[in-house]
Amino acid sequence: MNKKEFHIIITNDKNGISGCLHGAHFGRSIFEVAFDPLTVLCDLLNTVDYEDQSPYVQENYHFKADYRNHPFFRDEEYQAAIDKGFPRPHGFTLFYNAVDELKVIFENNQNASLNRFEVYKQFYGLEFTNVIEFQRINPMYNKHEFCKKHNWLKNDPDSEYQYETLSYDKKSDNSHTMKAVLEDADNQDVPKRFTYVCHSLEDIIFSVWHYLILLRYKFNRCNHCGNHFATKTLKQKYCKRNSPYEAYQHLGCEQAVRNIAQKLKRRKNAIERHYREDIKFQLQFDPVEFDVLCKKYSDASKRYSSVKNLKVYENYLYSPQFEKVKDTKSENKKS
Numbered sequence: 001m002n003k004k005e006f007h008i009i010i011t012n013d014k015n016g017i018s019g020c021l022h023g024a025h026f027g028r029s030i031f032e033v034a035f036d037p038l039t040v041l042c043d044l045l046n047t048v049d050y051e052d053q054s055p056y057v058q059e060n061y062h063f064k065a066d067y068r069n070h071p072f073f074r075d076e077e078y079q080a081a082i083d084k085g086f087p088r089p090h091g092f093t094l095f096y097n098a099v100d101e102l103k104v105i106f107e108n109n110q111n112a113s114l115n116r117f118e119v120y121k122q123f124y125g126l127e128f129t130n131v132i133e134f135q136r137i138n139p140m141y142n143k144h145e146f147c148k149k150h151n152w153l154k155n156d157p158d159s160e161y162q163y164e165t166l167s168y169d170k171k172s173d174n175s176h177t178m179k180a181v182l183e184d185a186d187n188q189d190v191p192k193r194f195t196y197v198c199h200s201l202e203d204i205i206f207s208v209w210h211y212l213i214l215l216r217y218k219f220n221r222c223n224h225c226g227n228h229f230a231t232k233t234l235k236q237k238y239c240k241r242n243s244p245y246e247a248y249q250h251l252g253c254e255q256a257v258r259n260i261a262q263k264l265k266r267r268k269n270a271i272e273r274h275y276r277e278d279i280k281f282q283l284q285f286d287p288v289e290f291d292v293l294c295k296k297y298s299d300a301s302k303r304y305s306s307v308k309n310l311k312v313y314e315n316y317l318y319s320p321q322f323e324k325v326k327d328t329k330s331e332n333k334k335s
C-alpha cells in the first residue's frame with residue numbers, strides 16, 4: 001500500500017454531478033473536500049499568475065496567495081511545499097505544464113481526445129486507476145426489518161442505491177465496452193459513479209479531466225463572470241458559480257444576469273415615466289439621446305453580460321442627471 005493516496009469520486013445522479021476528493025495516509029483518512037467537477041479544473045487557472053517572459057514554462061508561473069482555496073490544494077504536504085518556495089516553488093513544473101495545457105484547451109472551446117490523453121499519461125507519468133460503476137436501485141432500501149430478520153449484511157437498507165461495475169465482456173476489453181456505452185447517445189444506462197485512486201497532484205487533475213473527456217464535455221467561457229466551465233453543449237452560456245456582481249453574489253451567474261437586466265429595465269421605465277410627468281425635467285432631458293444610449297449599453301450587455309458592461313449601463317441609469325427619479329417599490333424587490 002502506498003503511503004499516501006487520494007480518491008476522486010465523481011457521482012452523477014438525480015441531484016446532479018458532484019465531486020469529492022478524499023485524502024488518506026496509510027489508509028487513515030486525513031481530509032475530505034467537495035468540489036464541482038465542471039469548474040474545478042478551470043479554477044486551477046485562478047491559483048496562479050502568468051507572465052510571458054521566459055521560454056521555460058516553470059519560469060512564467062507563480063502561485064497566488066489564495067491558492068489554498070482550491071480543493072486540490074487541500075493537502076498539507078502540497079501547501080508546505082508551495083509555502084517553502086512561495087510564490088514560485090520548485091517541483092511544480094508538471095503542474096505548470098498541465099495548467100498551460102488546460103488553458104489552450106479552454107480557449108479553443110474544445111476538449112482533448114482519448115488518444116491525446118494516452119500521450120498525457122506518458123508525459124505526466126500518471127498512475128491513477130479507476131473504477132466505473134452503474135447505479136442500481138437497492139432492493140433492500142428501507143427494508144430494515146427484513147435485513148435484521150435474515151441477517152442480511154450485503155445491502156445497506158439506508159442507501160437508496162447500490163453500485164456495480166461493468167460486467168466483463170469476453171469479446172472485447174473493458175475500455176472498449178465502456179467507450180461503446182458512453183458513445184451510444186440512446187443508451188439511458190450510463191455509469192453514475194467514477195472512482196479514481198490517485199497518487200499525485202497530476203493524477204488528481206488528470207483523473208477529473210479523464211472523466212470530462214469520457215463523458216464528452218467541452219469547455220466554454222461564462223458570459224457573465226468570464227471563467228471557463230465544462231459543458232456538453234456550447235449553447236450553455238453561463239456557469240454555475242456565484243455572480244461576482246455587487247449585491248447579486250448570492251445568485252448563480254445566469255440568474256444574476258436575468259435579475260440585473262430586469263432591474264435596469266424597470267429603472268429605464270421609471271425615467272421615461274418621470275419624463276412624461278415632470279415638466280421641469282422635460283426641459284433638460286433629451287429622450288432621443290436617452291434611447292440611443294440605453295440601446296447601446298443594453299445591446300453591449302446582452303452580447304457580453306460582463307460585470308463591466310452591466311455596470312456601465314447601471315451607472316448611466318443612476319447618474320446624477322436622474323437623481324430625482326425614484327425607484328418604485330418593486331424595483332428594489334428581489335425577483
Ligand SMILES: [Zn+2]
Binds near residue numbers: 222226238240
Ligand atoms: Zn459564471
